[in-house]
Amino acid sequence: MTVASRLTSPDWRMFSSRVSPIADESDVRLLLRGDSNVSKISTDPFVGWTDDDSLSYSSCPQTALSATTVYEDEKSKKHRICCFKFRLPHFFVYVAWFLLVACSALSSYVTILLGYNFGTEKATEWVHAFLVSTIQSIFVTQPFKVIGFAVFYAMIIKRAEIDGEVDPDAADLVLSRSDNEAMDPRHFQPPSRQSKFDQSVRTARRKLRKKEGTFRAIRDLVIYATFLTILWMIAYTDRTPDMYYMTKAVKDIVLKANGGSGIAFSDVSRASEFWRWTETTLLPGLYGEYWYNGDRMENGFTAEPYLKLVGKPRLKQFRVEKGSCTVPGILADEVTRCYNSYSSDSADRGWYRRGWLPLTRTDNISQIGWHYSSSNTWLIWGQTGTYTGGGYVVDLDRNNRSIAGETISGLQESRWIEHGTRAVTVQFTVYNANSNLFSIGLLLVEFPASGGVMTSHTVYTTRLFRYVTNFQLFIVACEAAFVFFLFYYTVKAIRAIHKVKGAFIVEPWNWVEMLVIVLGWTTTGVYIARLVYVLQASDNFQSNPNQFVDFYHIFVLDTIYLTGSSLVVFFSFLKILRLLQFNRRMLLLAGTLRRSGMQLIAFAIAFLIVMVAFASLHMGVFGASDYRFSSMFSALQYQIEMILGKFEANRSRDDYPIAAPLIFIMFVLTGAMLLSNLFIVLINETFSAVKRDNDQTQNKYEVVEYIKELVGLGNDCDEEEEDMTNGHDDDDD
Numbered sequence: 001m002t003v004a005s006r007l008t009s010p011d012w013r014m015f016s017s018r019v020s021p022i023a024d025e026s027d028v029r030l031l032l033r034g035d036s037n038v039s040k041i042s043t044d045p046f047v048g049w050t051d052d053d054s055l056s057y058s059s060c061p062q063t064a065l066s067a068t069t070v071y072e073d074e075k076s077k078k079h080r081i082c083c084f085k086f087r088l089p090h091f092f093v094y095v096a097w098f099l100l101v102a103c104s105a106l107s108s109y110v111t112i113l114l115g116y117n118f119g120t121e122k123a124t125e126w127v128h129a130f131l132v133s134t135i136q137s138i139f140v141t142q143p144f145k146v147i148g149f150a151v152f153y154a155m156i157i158k159r160a161e162i163d164g165e166v167d168p169d170a171a172d173l174v175l176s177r178s179d180n181e182a183m184d185p186r187h188f189q190p191p192s193r194q195s196k197f198d199q200s201v202r203t204a205r206r207k208l209r210k211k212e213g214t215f216r217a218i219r220d221l222v223i224y225a226t227f228l229t230i231l232w233m234i235a236y237t238d239r240t241p242d243m244y245y246m247t248k249a250v251k252d253i254v255l256k257a258n259g260g261s262g263i264a265f266s267d268v269s270r271a272s273e274f275w276r277w278t279e280t281t282l283l284p285g286l287y288g289e290y291w292y293n294g295d296r297m298e299n300g301f302t303a304e305p306y307l308k309l310v311g312k313p314r315l316k317q318f319r320v321e322k323g324s325c326t327v328p329g330i331l332a333d334e335v336t337r338c339y340n341s342y343s344s345d346s347a348d349r350g351w352y353r354r355g356w357l358p359l360t361r362t363d364n365i366s367q368i369g370w371h372y373s374s375s376n377t378w379l380i381w382g383q384t385g386t387y388t389g390g391g392y393v394v395d396l397d398r399n400n401r402s403i404a405g406e407t408i409s410g411l412q413e414s415r416w417i418e419h420g421t422r423a424v425t426v427q428f429t430v431y432n433a434n435s436n437l438f439s440i441g442l443l444l445v446e447f448p449a450s451g452g453v454m455t456s457h458t459v460y461t462t463r464l465f466r467y468v469t470n471f472q473l474f475i476v477a478c479e480a481a482f483v484f485f486l487f488y489y490t491v492k493a494i495r496a497i498h499k500v501k502g503a504f505i506v507e508p509w510n511w512v513e514m515l516v517i518v519l520g521w522t523t524t525g526v527y528i529a530r531l532v533y534v535l536q537a538s539d540n541f542q543s544n545p546n547q548f549v550d551f552y553h554i555f556v557l558d559t560i561y562l563t564g565s566s567l568v569v570f571f572s573f574l575k576i577l578r579l580l581q582f583n584r585r586m587l588l589l590a591g592t593l594r595r596s597g598m599q600l601i602a603f604a605i606a607f608l609i610v611m612v613a614f615a616s617l618h619m620g621v622f623g624a625s626d627y628r629f630s631s632m633f634s635a636l637q638y639q640i641e642m643i644l645g646k647f648e649a650n651r652s653r654d655d656y657p658i659a660a661p662l663i664f665i666m667f668v669l670t671g672a673m674l675l676s677n678l679f680i681v682l683i684n685e686t687f688s689a690v691k692r693d694n695d696q697t698q699n700k701y702e703v704v705e706y707i708k709e710l711v712g713l714g715n716d717c718d719e720e721e722e723d724m725t726n727g728h729d730d731d732d733d
Contacts, residue, residue, distance in 0.1 A: 349372040
């Protein structure tokens with residue numbers, strides 16, 4: 001707090017009673033701050049002093065100074081501004097009242113006249129809208145404007161020089177005199193009184209600086225808490241439990257077995273079972289025909305009557321060309337066809353008749369059964385490969401289950417899935433009007449070159465149209481405030497980089513702040529792109545509701561947006577640790593990591609070497625029979641789970657009855673017991689040393705004591721008396 005905020009304290013009254021009447025409040029501020037504008041400090045030992053004043057502190061020793069007269073230099077006097085006040089004549093008061101009454105009467109007349117023209121219903125709605133807008137303006141819009149302008153004014157616009165931070169170099173002006181002044185009798189002070197004067201100035205200046213630092217810490221915490229609140233509301237307001245329930249409902253109707261003859265999606269292990277799943281599970285789930293009492297349902301709804309299909313469902317096949325791989329010469333006569341794994345180079349992009357028969361010159365367009373269709377859909381990641389957007393597509397009917405079933409039967413009869421097939425996707429989108437949610441389904445069935453079938457699925461639920469209700473309109477204001485905060489922190493970071501240059505990258509917390517800024521702007525850009533794609537998809541659906549509408553790119557963008565916003569929230573919460581560093585206990589974590597940094601790096605290198613060694617052993621021995629060790633990444637992942645206690649010891653024992661137990665015991669003894677315990681001991685020893693050092697330090701700022709003092713619960717006199725009795729006559733902090 002500045003000196004101006006403490007003018008009513010007992011310390012100020014005692015201090016001002018000892019200062020010459022010539023000195024005003026600004027002079028005293030300059031004295032305590034050590035401002036260079038204080039050019040002369042003249043002390044008369046015979047003015048304002050008694051024998052008791054030199055050693056006694058009746059009210060509080062905080063600012064007990066000798067009798068002091070402060071003079072401003074000629075330069076500072078020139079900067080004083082005299083304000084000339086101009087006032088209108090008194091009769092303008094009646095003019096103002098007349099204008100007020102006339103405007104009110106005219107507004108009332110126009111309102112009543114328009115109310116008659118509107119009618120009762122519209123007039124009532126207008127009154128309601130007026131009341132809502134007025135309340136919103138008073139309690140929401142205007143407070144946000146005031147707070148935003150106040151934050152902008154306090155953070156961006158520089159404060160006046162007299163309200164700035166204390167300059168330690170300029171403060172020494174109070175305590176340093178030239179030889180000429182020291183020899184001048186007018187500046188003479190007794191040694192005892194001079195030392196008490198110096199000590200009092202030091203103590204007052206140190207206390208002032210600490211209060212200003214405490215005020216800045218509280219101010220930064222309040223501003224950052226506001227930023228975190230806005231960020232949290234933007235990132236997680238739409239993440240409601242309804243999303244989970246809708247995702248579960250969609251999965252239940254398309255993935256789980258429907259009745260005794262049905263088959264679950266995860267149980268599909270060959271092509272024939274895929275067709276069986278489409279007929280017994282997929283079609284009954286996507287096309288609801290009858291209610292439980294036998295009444296017929298409306299067209300376009302799924303087995304769950306509140307889920308509406310958006311566009312047509314689509315089947316898409318990814319194929320490879322025949323002869324895309326080479327058969328060794330010894331088996332060339334036995335194997336006449338070879339289909340490689342899927343890649344962009346081996347992908348089939350030809351046109352065929354039904355049954356994958358090649359076209360001839362005599363064929364016309366009507367005989368073309370299946371042709372490659374390019375698409376702007378982004379890549380699809382599977383378990384055995386990555387698939388491009390284009391493929392051989394078949395759209396099912398949107399409203400009629402019988403027509404969709406005939407399409408599936410025709411594909412099955414003409415062997416739509418055969419040797420060259422590497423993957424088949426089923427894409428659909430459903431909408432729930434009750435909760436304004438969309439579910440985007442992507443079911444992937446892979447037919448790897450090695451044989452077999454692998455299934456994976458993604459059902460993603462999101463809210464594509466956010467700005468519908470009044471509360472969601474409030475989120476728009478939060479998003480605008482977030483952009484403002486982001487711009488403010490960006491400008492602040494640029495100014496810091498320009499000021500300290502290369503030293504900026506040395507501080508780890510600056511990297512955290514830069515991550516928040518970069519991720520914040522990236523997430524904002526992705527969100528804008530998502531809005532554009534949502535508008536495009538909406539226009540496509542409105543132009544032709546009975547066509548397939550691709551929402552996959554929206555799903556990808558929304559996933560990136562949510563991941564980015566979650567990372568922004570994560571790193572923003574970590575930054576709170578930096579703002580709380582004025583408390584010595586909050587420095588324990590950072591001090592432990594800083595002191596044990598080199599030891600942790602050495603341990604991490606040794607740990608990585610051991611983990612890669614065991615991963616290579618597991619992959620070499622069990623990779624052919626156990627999916628957990630089929631690749632280096634999956635092997636490392638499962639080894640981490642084993643260290644954490646999640647493992648199945650007997651899973652590979654049937655295939656390797658001797659090697660599996662031996663390797664398992666070796667890894668548990670080395671990884672789970674030795675390495676993990678060494679890591680705990682390393683952290684524990686370093687933490688103990690840091691805690692011993694931390695217990696001997698004091699808090700940089702006493703925020704709790706400062707708040708107590710503001711509300712009248714603190715005792716400045718006791719604190720200052722403790723400083724005086726301890727003999728704090730050292731220099732400033």
